[in-house]
Amino acid sequence: MLQDVALNCYNIVQSYLSIDAESAVATTGDVIKQTQESIQLSRRYLLQDIFTRWDPFNGEISFSYNGGKDCQVLLIIYLGCLWEFFLMSIQGSQYDLQFHMFPLQQLPTVYIDQEDTFLTAQDFLQRSVERYHLSLYESAKDKQVDMPSAFKSFLSVHPETQAIVIGIRHTDPFGETLQPIQKTDPSWPQFYRLQPLLHWNLSQIWSFLLYSGEEVCGLYEMGFTSLGSVNNTLRNPYLRIPEPIGSMTKAETEHSDFQWEIENNYRGDSNMHCNEINENDLNTIKQHDSSEFHPGWYLTKDEWERAGRLARK
Ligand code: FAD
Ligand code: MG
Ligand code: MG
Known part of the structure; x- marks a missing residue:
């Protein structure tokens, strides 16, 4: 039930917030403290500015989701905030929690299916639908239709939508000047864009996501750092592990900064979880480059996040 997963996400967030950042600092640097601050700001946007303006339980808000790491982080925080908002709404009631119905069975979400995405990413999206109880609107696949038109069709099917949550960050292309709440261009x-993740950087995304112990899209484990179409996305060149020819050669990035998060994850199994790579995807990927790559979370430079993207023709 959505209620259970919202509570679980709330617990993940609370657990991350209760990490003693000072004692973890020796192994993790400042990233945990910074991520805790980022979480608090995202929670403030959601609980104080957004849920007070649009009712998250009656379909006014939808969530744009494509299975990427950023919207997954935001989804976990969003669901945790839904739980908190539910608790706040029944405060003062004469009845105990168990006598109150969680007001939503599925979370309204929207996916624009324009690109030839990896089958692994499609599979992950379907797994997300089940795990997080999403009611997913998928646009008709049509590469000729641009994103604004696809959202126009979405709104004609869901005219109750007033605002849509987006997992965009300031470091994304054209993201620099965006605001947490703003109208579309x-x-x-016309609807409101809700962007409570703008201030997060790549390190913070991985620190939180790896700590959560939630399953992430398997393409990341193979060395992708950003998910686009099959035709324009390669593994990140900065993560390639060079063949050991003669003298020592080193990859640009040799270590994961997030060993602590994995070892101490919320799930309690000290493991990383990814969905399985589709065989076809594996062939396509290996055909292009048979080298081994470090997982995507070995890369923490925001400027290099899209280094695996080919320029559009
Ligand atoms: P990513 O990191 O891939 O995506 C950032 C976020 O966008 C994701 O976390 C997810 O929430 C959402 N998203 C990306 N791809 C999809 C998809 N296929 N289906 C569903 N959600 C997806 N641009 C403008 O110039 N003006 C606008 O007014 C404007 N309004 C937008 C409103 C919405 C609801 C969305 C989703 C996008 C809008 N955009 C707008 C485009 C936006 O600024 C990004 O360019 C776009 O989301 C693609 O992001 P990315 O690939 O650069 O980064
Ligand atoms: Mg992103
Ligand atoms: Mg994208």
Whole structure:
């Protein structure tokens, strides 16, 4: 039930917030403390600015989700906040928690299916739908249709939508000047964009996601750092492990910064969880480059996140 997963996400967030950042600092640097601050700011946006303006339980808010790491982080925080908001709404009631119904069975979400995505990413999206109880609207697959038009069609099916949550960050292309709450541009269908993740950087995303112990898209484990279409996305070149020819050669990035998070994860199994790589994807990927790559979370430089993207033709 959505209620259970919202509570679980709440517990993940609370557990991360209760990490003693000072004692973890020797192994993790400042990232945990910074991520805790980022979580608190995202929670403030959601609980104080967003849920007070749009009701998260009646379909006014939808969530744009494509299975990528950023919207997954935001989804976990969002669901945790839904739980908190539910608790706040029944405060003062004469009845105990168990007598109150969680007001939502599935979370309204929207996915725009434009690109030829990896089958592994599609599989992960379906697994997310089940795990997080998403009611997923998938746009009709049509590469000729641009994103604004796809959202126009979405709104004609879901006219109750007033605002859509987006897992975009300031370091994304054209993300620098975005605001946590703003209207769409004039060339887009009109609704509010809710962007409570803008201030997060790549390290913080991985620190939280790896700590959560939630399953992430398997492409990341293979060395992808950003998910795009099959035709324009390669593994990140900075993560390639060079063949040991003659003298020692080193990959740009040799270590994961997040060993502590994995070892101490919320799930309690000190393990990383990914969905399985589809055989076809594996062939396509290996055909292009048979080298081994470090997992995506070995890369923490925001400027290099999209280094595996080919320029669009
Ligand atoms: P990513 O990291 O891939 O995506 C950032 C976030 O966008 C994701 O976390 C997810 O929440 C959402 N997203 C990305 N791809 C999809 C998808 N296929 N289906 C569903 N959600 C997805 N641009 C403008 O110039 N003006 C606008 O007014 C505007 N409004 C937008 C409103 C919404 C609801 C969305 C989702 C996007 C909008 N955009 C707008 C485009 C936005 O700024 C990004 O360019 C776009 O989300 C793609 O992001 P990315 O690939 O650069 O980064
Ligand atoms: Mg992203
Ligand atoms: Mg994208």
